[in-house]
Amino acid sequence: MERIASFTVDHTVLEPGLYLSRRDGNVVTFDLRFKKPNTGDLLSNSQMHSVEHLIATLLRNSQSRDAVVYFGPMGCQTGFYFLFDGDKLTNSQAIALLQAVFARAAEYDGPMPGCSAAECGNYRNLSVEEGRACCARYRDLIASWTEEMLVYPAK
Template sequence: MERIASFTVDHTKLRPGMYLSRRDGTVVTYDLRFTVPNTGDLLSNAQLHSAEHLFATLLRNSAQKDAVIYFGPMGCQTGFYLLVDGARLDDAGVIALMQEVCRQGAAYTGEMPGKSAVECGNYRNLDLALAKELCAAYGEIIRDWSVEKLQYQG
């Protein structure tokens, strides 16, 4: 059985940042790594869930919304995956989009998106303050990111 692409990355050398995980035709997967793997510094379920709601809402309301395919958490609790249509948005555009979404998320003043029993299967787990903190923290991590930094190191 073939190993999936994410299992070929040396997680002992992986640091927080934004990485190009794979290209499948025009679908491009980005590894949005928030914490260092295998250190116990995991994102809590409330952090993952809350950030997922805010990031996904901001991405799907951005000027590049038609390029956004999926945004969701990693099972290992160290970050998220972002899938985009690479025919609509190039690597530099994705970096700029994530930087802008982080700024918007950190400054967000509205209601927590999807925080009702009708909209979410675990709405009581959502915390806007946690989502805003993660937006601000990840925004700092990728503030000076470039296309050259998208490659995994090691």
């Protein structure tokens, strides 16, 4: 059986940041790493869920919405994946989009998007405050990120 690409990244040296994970045809996957892997310092279920609702909503309401394929959490609870159409957004444009969306989420003061039993199967573990705080930390981390910084650290 072939090893999947994400298992080839050395998680013992991976730091929080923004990385180009893979490219499959025109679909580009960014790894949005919030926490250092293998430290036990994970995002809580509520933090992950809240960031997912805020960022997915803001991405799909951005001017680049037609390029957005998916935004969602990693199973290891250390970050998120953002998939986009590389024919519609360059890597630099995708970085700028994420910087803008995380800045907006860090200041978000409305009701949590999708926070009802009819809209979400686990709506009770959503928190605008937790989502906003996580987004503010990540906004600061990627504020000056560039395309040259998208590379995973060498093994």
